[in-house]
Amino acid sequence: EINILTNEQTNESKSNLDAIQPVVSAGDILMMQEQSKQIKVDESLLSYIAQLVQATRNDPSLMLGASPRASIAILNASKARAILHGRDLVVPDDIKTVALPVLGHRMILTPEREMEGAKPQDIITSIIDTIKVPR
Incomplete structure (x- = not known):
């Protein structure tokens, strides 16, 4: 930790940023954002996303569940995953896979559950x- 602080103080950490090479351009990102708008999501999967997020609000182990913004984040991440897998539609596995990283930091456990x-x-x-996963 002292090395990190020393590097921060001498700005050595800043010079390391110069060595970073971009993997995509801003144009590529804009193109991918447009592409994600074309990804189809069945109504039953939208309902599935909403049910998952709502369940976090009703879980007795949680002091605070996920907000509606979490639903939007799951939707967008699911679309991105579909693109990465060469599909033009979201499947339940996309949602299940992204739910953990999307929801993980958006919830607060009750003190009792945390102590357990x-x-x-x-x-x-x-x-x-x-x-229940839609079919």
Whole structure:
């Protein structure tokens, strides 16, 4: 930690940023954002996303569940995953895969559950296992 602080103080950490090469251009990002608008999401999957997020608000292990913004984040991440897998539509596995990283930091465990050693990931996994996946 002292090395990190020393580097920060001498600006050595800043010079390392100059060595970073971009992997995509701003134009590429704009193109991908436009492409994501073309990805189809069945109404049943929109409902599935909403159910997952709503379940975090009703879980007794959570003091604070995810907000509607989490639903939007799951939708957008699911579309991005579909693109990365060469599909023009979202499938349930896209949603299940992105739900954990999207929801993990958006929830607060009750103090009791935290003291018991529970993790937000445990709650999310339980919710995913509980909510019926659309076919």
